[in-house]
Amino acid sequence: MRLSRKVRLLCAALVPMFGLAACSGGANGGGDAGGGDEQVKITVWSWDGTVEKAVPGFQAANPNIKVEVVNAGSSQDEYKALDNAIQAGSGVPDLVMFEYFAVPYFAIPGKLADLGEFGADKLKDDYVPAAWGDVTVNGKVYALPSDYGPSAMFYNAATLKKAGVDKPPATWDEYYEAAKKVHALGGDHYIAQDTGDIFFLLSLIWQAGGRPFKVDGNKVHIDFTDEGTTKAVAFWQKMLDEGLVNTKVTGWSDDWNRTLNDGSLATQTMGGWLTSTLPERAPKAAGDFRVALMPQWEQGDKVGAENGGSSFGIPAAAPHKEAAFKFLEYFTHGAGLQTRVDAGAFVPNKSVLDSEAFRNKAVDYFGGQKVGAVLAEASEIVGSGWQYPPFFEWARSIYGDIASPYYTSGKVSLAQILEQWKQRCIQYGNEQGFQVD
Amino acid sequence: MDLARRSDVTPPATSSPDAARDPAPARKRRRSRAGLAFIAPFGALFALVFIVPILYAAFLSLFQERLLGGTTFVGFANYGKLFRDPQFWDGVGRVFRFTLVQVPIMLLFAMALALALDSRRVHGIRFFRATIFLPYAVPAIVSTLMWGFLLGVKYGLFGSLNHALGTDLDPFAPGNTLISIGLMVTWAFTGFNMLIFYSALKAVPRELYEAAAIDGANEFQIIRAIKLPALRGSLVVTIIFSIIGTFQMFNEPQILPTMVANSGVTTYYTPNLYAYNLAFTGSQQGYAAALALVMAAITIAVAYAVQIRGLRNASDQ
Numbered sequence: 001m002r003l004s005r006k007v008r009l010l011c012a013a014l015v016p017m018f019g020l021a022a023c024s025g026g027a028n029g030g031g032d033a034g035g036g037d038e039q040v041k042i043t044v045w046s047w048d049g050t051v052e053k054a055v056p057g058f059q060a061a062n063p064n065i066k067v068e069v070v071n072a073g074s075s076q077d078e079y080k081a082l083d084n085a086i087q088a089g090s091g092v093p094d095l096v097m098f099e100y101f102a103v104p105y106f107a108i109p110g111k112l113a114d115l116g117e118f119g120a121d122k123l124k125d126d127y128v129p130a131a132w133g134d135v136t137v138n139g140k141v142y143a144l145p146s147d148y149g150p151s152a153m154f155y156n157a158a159t160l161k162k163a164g165v166d167k168p169p170a171t172w173d174e175y176y177e178a179a180k181k182v183h184a185l186g187g188d189h190y191i192a193q194d195t196g197d198i199f200f201l202l203s204l205i206w207q208a209g210g211r212p213f214k215v216d217g218n219k220v221h222i223d224f225t226d227e228g229t230t231k232a233v234a235f236w237q238k239m240l241d242e243g244l245v246n247t248k249v250t251g252w253s254d255d256w257n258r259t260l261n262d263g264s265l266a267t268q269t270m271g272g273w274l275t276s277t278l279p280e281r282a283p284k285a286a287g288d289f290r291v292a293l294m295p296q297w298e299q300g301d302k303v304g305a306e307n308g309g310s311s312f313g314i315p316a317a318a319p320h321k322e323a324a325f326k327f328l329e330y331f332t333h334g335a336g337l338q339t340r341v342d343a344g345a346f347v348p349n350k351s352v353l354d355s356e357a358f359r360n361k362a363v364d365y366f367g368g369q370k371v372g373a374v375l376a377e378a379s380e381i382v383g384s385g386w387q388y389p390p391f392f393e394w395a396r397s398i399y400g401d402i403a404s405p406y407y408t409s410g411k412v413s414l415a416q417i418l419e420q421w422k423q424r425c426i427q428y429g430n431e432q433g434f435q436v437d
Numbered sequence: 438m439d440l441a442r443r444s445d446v447t448p449p450a451t452s453s454p455d456a457a458r459d460p461a462p463a464r465k466r467r468r469s470r471a472g473l474a475f476i477a478p479f480g481a482l483f484a485l486v487f488i489v490p491i492l493y494a495a496f497l498s499l500f501q502e503r504l505l506g507g508t509t510f511v512g513f514a515n516y517g518k519l520f521r522d523p524q525f526w527d528g529v530g531r532v533f534r535f536t537l538v539q540v541p542i543m544l545l546f547a548m549a550l551a552l553a554l555d556s557r558r559v560h561g562i563r564f565f566r567a568t569i570f571l572p573y574a575v576p577a578i579v580s581t582l583m584w585g586f587l588l589g590v591k592y593g594l595f596g597s598l599n600h601a602l603g604t605d606l607d608p609f610a611p612g613n614t615l616i617s618i619g620l621m622v623t624w625a626f627t628g629f630n631m632l633i634f635y636s637a638l639k640a641v642p643r644e645l646y647e648a649a650a651i652d653g654a655n656e657f658q659i660i661r662a663i664k665l666p667a668l669r670g671s672l673v674v675t676i677i678f679s680i681i682g683t684f685q686m687f688n689e690p691q692i693l694p695t696m697v698a699n700s701g702v703t704t705y706y707t708p709n710l711y712a713y714n715l716a717f718t719g720s721q722q723g724y725a726a727a728l729a730l731v732m733a734a735i736t737i738a739v740a741y742a743v744q745i746r747g748l749r750n751a752s753d754q
Contacts, residue, residue, distance in 0.1 A: 080717040087722075109504045195698030218505055248591060250698030255591040390504060397718040400694065401703040408611050408699045428719070433505030 054336030131348035148348035149271025149308035150378035206305035551634035611701025673747030
């Protein structure tokens, strides 16, 4: 009796080991270099669920290429896994998902293949200009945009109405007035939350015309004192100083979900991709939310910004680059694109954004609003010329270290935080071999 | 303990200067070679999983990786930089302070529980033993999430408590976060340490208690004269385990920031977390390797000091 239990335990312990071995063997399988008539298997790392939906159609059209889509974690987790795989020299995937700001991080040290070799340059005209700029580093294309985050304002119309705000704020001045009215509803009601969200702050700066990062080859110039940056930072400082922003609830946390559900957060100025997660996170607020363009700095302006968005690139060490590019083109530009759009992807392709089907689709969750038309417009007005430094992945990870004391104690100011952040970036960037000032 | 000491002082036979003139040197050499064959599997595995990774880390620590320019040999520059790095020492200071406060509290707790279970006056010993041990089996990730919800002030249990009492306490305010983490760690590891103490108490011969009873000793005298001395050896072990454990603190500060805003957890909150972020976000594997080795050396030094002190006290008896 006792023995048999031990044996069973042993089996239970061993089975996962063999299972894992089998899996990893499978992922590395199909050893031949891509192309030709031979059967090729490519591995795709993606946390975008819509990519998988494009696989059956692609495999039907390309019977000699087998696609395996793996979720190797989101964002930072995936980049770490990719860095590990590249360093280990094995298990490198053929196609990898990157947020836009991470493209230079991998492209500059030569970890990504130049997609120009496969003819990616010819696809340029299908993308909104800012998205194409995001995947171009020093004049070369290293990834193809797969989803887009034009900044837009998601607002809870019911909460705003309760507060006496009948139409969504069109300028930041109106936004400020609305914030006071919303907060007057009660202590827990705020127009927005911020616990040190660098992407939000940068999108404000972006829209205001600030361009704090200037990248030219290996030279990076950082300046948080240009006119646009100063204007945006001063505005948000005023919002924080007057207690109009919830600084207790952090984005993507459980608390955040709850405040979105109960309507105590009136707006979210975020990337257009929020359309796909908001219904999951705030099911109880169904019908209350609407989408509008970002409030403008001047009445009558139409300028937007980006907040997030991703692309796919091919690691330089990938075993099947050609097959990988075939699939990449298929789901970001070719026949697979529509499949992904139907599954909820928000893409920066003009062919999609300009189509009637996309612009005229009423979305129930947003009270039947034609969300596509708003987001298409938001995509087209994104201010151009924004650059991220190649070490932004690291920079954003330490931003919280610097900003966090401010959000809890209220000492110093956003401008001082940005200045400290800049100093850390300069130090790190120079250590990393760039010329940063 | 006696046994160990005796084997320590036995001089190794082969080191005798007379070894060459030994009447049966050939046989002895053959025997030692046979011995080598027996320890070879152990030796190979030991080298593979302990020696090689440490040497590799030491090797890595001599290089600097850069996004531009690749990897260059920098000698001991990483170590020099580390000793001047305030963020590293901030983390080291934090785990030291944490250890000084949390470990004694946890071990006192564990000891009290073990003594209570061993007093034979508690019903349902098996049940309590299992229940108190249970948190140890809960993965740290899960327990951190759980405590994050319990202590959260917005919608958590603590929030309701604040609401009911009209207080404004926040367990995850930057100054309180370390205390909250201490609570999580204590909750998780008290049962484990209790079990070590309890098994040490179980090993005490029952005749001693009978003798004490005949002498008219009460329960507290028994604890002082018999049980506490019996716990000394295991106390050293638990202290060492706990020091190593807290010096390697990682899961809690890694997960908390995703749950709670601005809890004061930085990317260099503990040395382990700092090493992780350096290696994987900052692409500074060499620097991270240097940090890991220095931290290992500090941990070993502290644990060794505790062991020497603990054993000297034990042998004073």
